[in-house]
Amino acid sequence: xxxxxxxxxxxxxxxxxxxxxxxxxxxxxxxxxxxxxxxxxxxxxxxxxxxxxxxxxxxxxxxxxxxxxxxxxxxxxxxxxxxxxxxxxxxxxxxxxxxxxxxxxxxxxxxxxxxxxxxxxxxxxxxxxxxxxxxxxxxxxxxxxxxxxxxxxxxxxxxxxxxxxxxxxxxxxxxxxxxxxxxxxxxxxxxxxxxxxxxxxxxxxxxxxxxxxxxxxxxxxxxxxxxxxxx
Numbered sequence: 659x660x661x662x663x664x665x666x667x668x669x670x671x672x673x674x675x676x677x678x679x680x681x682x683x684x685x686x687x688x689x690x691x692x693x694x695x696x697x698x699x700x701x702x703x704x705x706x707x708x709x710x711x712x713x714x715x716x717x718x719x720x721x722x723x724x725x726x727x728x729x730x731x732x733x734x735x736x737x738x739x740x741x742x743x744x745x746x747x748x749x750x751x752x753x754x755x756x757x758x759x760x761x762x763x764x765x766x767x768x769x770x771x772x773x774x775x776x777x778x779x780x781x782x783x784x785x786x787x788x789x790x791x792x793x794x795x796x797x798x799x800x801x802x803x804x805x806x807x808x809x810x811x812x813x814x815x816x817x818x819x820x821x822x823x824x825x826x827x828x829x830x831x832x833x834x835x836x837x838x839x840x841x842x843x844x845x846x847x848x849x850x851x852x853x854x855x856x857x858x859x860x861x862x863x864x865x866x867x868x869x870x871x872x873x874x875x876x877x878x879x880x881x882x883x884x885x886x887x888x889x
Contacts, residue, residue: 666711666763667784668754669704669827672746673697673770674718674739687770688727689878692885695727696872699773699885705733706777709784710766712757716750742844744852751836761833764793767849768827771872774884775827779865783829786863793830794861795850796869797822824848825865834858 673687687697694702697715704713713733717724721737734757738749747767754765766783768775779796787794800823804816828849830838838852846852850860872881 665788665831666759667709667766667829668759668763668832669707669710669713669766669768670747670750670754671697671700671704671713671715671768671770672739672743672750673715673724674721674746675743675770684723685721686872688723689872691773691872691878692882696773696881697724697770698728700768700770700775701728701731701733703773703775703777704768704780707780707784709781711763714750714754715770716746716753740844743848744839744842744844744846747849748836748839751832751839754832759832761831761836763832764788764829765832765835766827766829767835769871772826772869773872774868774870774881776866776869779869780827783827783863787829787861790861792853792858792860793828793834794863795828795848796825796865797862798825798865798867799823822862824850825869825871828860830860 675685688695691699701713704710715733715735716739717735717737718739719737724735736750736753738753739746740749783796800818800821804818805812806814806816830849830853835849838856842852842855853860868884872878
């Protein structure tokens with residue numbers, strides 16, 4: 659008798675955005691941050707997760723800056739990014755399959771701009787989802803009171819009970835994620851949402867407040883301070 663090969667884990671980092679909300683001179687993933695760049699810190703964290711068979715970065719087809727900002731990166735690079743996150747991730751899945759990834763292999767999709775992620779959080783996600791029928795994502799219960807806005811004023815207060823803030827990585831089987839993204843279309847904003855649209859319920863794995871997405875100008879100062887003071 660032969661034992662089937664265990665499912666492998668891959669990471670896909672969509673890195674084709676222009677960072678319009680960040681207020682930076684160029685794409686925010688290449689902004690300087692704590693003796694590196696945003697994306698270099700992200701990839702350094704992923705490189706320390708030994709259970710990842712490979713990390714694939716998906717860039718804009720016109721990107722000629724990545725190698726300059728992340729010298730020595732030994733993962734895979736694909737310049738096949740699309741106009742939306744969903745399109746970029748979908749193209750990354752095609753690239754993984756072309757390089758030998760199987761439908762049952764796990765894919766951890768992680769935002770390039772979540773540069774404070776720690777390897778131990780990623781390992782906790784893998785531990786929680788490795789035997790799960792669907793997969794899951796890092797997330798945090800919402801602690802603040804939520805307000806619905808209309809024209810700059812409060813329209814309603816939203817019950818925060820059972821509300822979670824989605825983070826990344828988000829971990830799903832390659833085959834399931836391909837079907838989900840094709841079904842959901844390019845407007846879906848995260849992988850879990852696409853999987854939900856197929857009728858599945860992804861597992862929520864508690865993350866960390868520190869795993870925020872660098873999005874607005876003030877986020878860079880906070881991220882820089884946190885990275886410089888880490889032990």
